[in-house]
Amino acid sequence: MFIPCDRGGGSAAPDFKGFTLLMPAVSVGNVGQLAIDLVISTLDMTKVGYFYTDCLVPMVGNNPYATAEENSMELSINAEVYSLPSKKLVVLQIRSPFIKNKYRPFCETLLSWVKSSKCARVVLLSSSHAYQRDDEQLLGTPLRYLLTPDLEKAVGGHVKELNWKEMEKVAAYPGISNTEKVLHIPGGGITKLLFTESCSEGIQMAVLLKFCSEGDNIPDAFVLVNYLNEWLQLIKSEVSTSNNSTDPSSQWKIPSSWRLLFGNGLPPALF
Amino acid sequence: MATFFGEVVVAPSRAGLDEEEEAREETPEDREIRREIEKKREVEVLWSCAEELLVCSRFVVAIGRNAAAFLSSFILDSVCWEVVGVVKLWNEWCRTSSTTNVLPTDSFCLFYRLISDPTVLLCQCSCYVAEDQQFQWLEKVFGSMQKKGLQVTILSTCPVADYKTQESTLTLVSPFLKALKTKEFQEQVCCPLLEQPNIVRDLPAA
Numbered sequence: 001m002f003i004p005c006d007r008g009g010g011s012a013a014p015d016f017k018g019f020t021l022l023m024p025a026v027s028v029g030n031v032g033q034l035a036i037d038l039v040i041s042t043l044d045m046t047k048v049g050y051f052y053t054d055c056l057v058p059m060v061g062n063n064p065y066a067t068a069e070e071n072s073m074e075l076s077i078n079a080e081v082y083s084l085p086s087k088k089l090v091v092l093q094i095r096s097p098f099i100k101n102k103y104r105p106f107c108e109t110l111l112s113w114v115k116s117s118k119c120a121r122v123v124l125l126s127s128s129h130a131y132q133r134d135d136e137q138l139l140g141t142p143l144r145y146l147l148t149p150d151l152e153k154a155v156g157g158h159v160k161e162l163n164w165k166e167m168e169k170v171a172a173y174p175g176i177s178n179t180e181k182v183l184h185i186p187g188g189g190i191t192k193l194l195f196t197e198s199c200s201e202g203i204q205m206a207v208l209l210k211f212c213s214e215g216d217n218i219p220d221a222f223v224l225v226n227y228l229n230e231w232l233q234l235i236k237s238e239v240s241t242s243n244n245s246t247d248p249s250s251q252w253k254i255p256s257s258w259r260l261l262f263g264n265g266l267p268p269a270l271f
Numbered sequence: 272m273a274t275f276f277g278e279v280v281v282a283p284s285r286a287g288l289d290e291e292e293e294a295r296e297e298t299p300e301d302r303e304i305r306r307e308i309e310k311k312r313e314v315e316v317l318w319s320c321a322e323e324l325l326v327c328s329r330f331v332v333a334i335g336r337n338a339a340a341f342l343s344s345f346i347l348d349s350v351c352w353e354v355v356g357v358v359k360l361w362n363e364w365c366r367t368s369s370t371t372n373v374l375p376t377d378s379f380c381l382f383y384r385l386i387s388d389p390t391v392l393l394c395q396c397s398c399y400v401a402e403d404q405q406f407q408w409l410e411k412v413f414g415s416m417q418k419k420g421l422q423v424t425i426l427s428t429c430p431v432a433d434y435k436t437q438e439s440t441l442t443l444v445s446p447f448l449k450a451l452k453t454k455e456f457q458e459q460v461c462c463p464l465l466e467q468p469n470i471v472r473d474l475p476a477a
Binding site: 075257 | 464470
């Protein structure tokens with residue numbers, strides 16, 4: 001599945017042992033994917049390979065993180081892997097939806113790649129339909145987290161200090177009392193499947209998700225990536241001298257491919 | 272979300288994953304139906320030449336009716352080119368057959384070889400290859416080739432309305448050419464490269 005980039009000089013396949021794998025779920029508002037774009041763009045991560053898979057709709061374009069003429073000509077496809085060894089971080093970006101009936105095989109192959117490449121843990125960025133929240137969820141923070149039992153043992157304490165809210169389980173049969181509680185992540189794409197599989201296979205996985213709706217999801221992406229940053233500290237949140245508050249939003253670099261997200265310029269003849 | 276008439280419908284999500292599909296466990300009947308559908312949607316590549324593997328140094332693929340028509344009008348003729356293969360497939364949009372005697376209005380996918388240099392192959396693919404068939408098409412076609420310094424050129428068209436640009440597309444002079452190339456392609460490209468945020472999808476992307 002994973003094909004390393006040929007960087008020349010006879011370099012061997014990259015080693016991800018002990019790394020944190022950060023990846024998105026293709027979910028409502030594409031928030032996870034947008035947040036991953038911010039991470040890759042801001043940390044100027046290097047592409048180290050891609051996934052050769054028949055599970056995602058094919059697409060190709062030029063470098064979405066191009067900053068100048070010189071680096072704008074590298075081809076980019078639907079599932080690519082970037083790395084930053086200094087932070088022991090490897091990032092998978094997924095750029096297209098799953099082909100019908102193919103999301104399960106993708107999850108299986110992905111998890112077996114996680115195991116074979118010996119990544120220490122996986123952090124999955126996702127989102128869920130805001131309109132499906134219950135009364136309690138409508139109040140307070142729209143951000144939630146989940147930890148597999150193995151990761152709970154490792155970082156549970158640290159996460160508690162961050163005062164984060166765990167994703168609530170819901171009744172399997174709403175309206176009927178005394179039913180079992182199950183995890184339900186509507187609009188989350190493969191989030192629930194990956195999480196439940198990771199629980200049963202002993203993989204250390206964290207899910208960070210935001211309740212949102214389809215629309216302009218750029219602000220949601222910023223909120224989610226700042227949430228991630230509270231834990232992983234990927235960038236320093238500088239204290240702003242003007243109002244003495246910590247707002248790292250301005251330190252995330254928006255990639256050049258985010259231009260024209262909502263269509264072209266207007267024809268002058270319209271007016 | 273509420274629609275114009277007041278009923279509430281589920282808004283289509285860019286997430287692309289069908290919730291119904293996810294929630295339901297597959298029964299043996301479902302599995303059987305799925306297998307039957309998969310068999311029906313299988314892509315068959317039929318070669319009329321004797322060789323097991325076609326040696327190929329240049330492969331030009333024209334995807335879509337416009338690109339296929341371009342090849343018919345300017346390149347192909349019955350003197351210099353011979354038909355060596357055909358793709359047989361079915362999907363909701365089209366069905367191709369194994370006949371090589373096609374009309375321009377048919378849906379077809381044919382392979383031609385230059386008689387004077389049999390390592391030069393052309394493909395005219397005017398049929399729509401569905402998402403779940405693109406990878407199969409790719410593997411079966413390229414799997415039949417013995418690549419010898421292979422250079423692949425893909426020709427296709429997209430509506431101007433899909434082109435993302437700062438100005439309005441109404442003021443753009445069309446048609447116009449854009450290209451994407453791999454870093455291994457060292458020759459001069461005859462037109463500007465496709466700028467972000469434009470992308471290519473479907474079979475040309477695959």
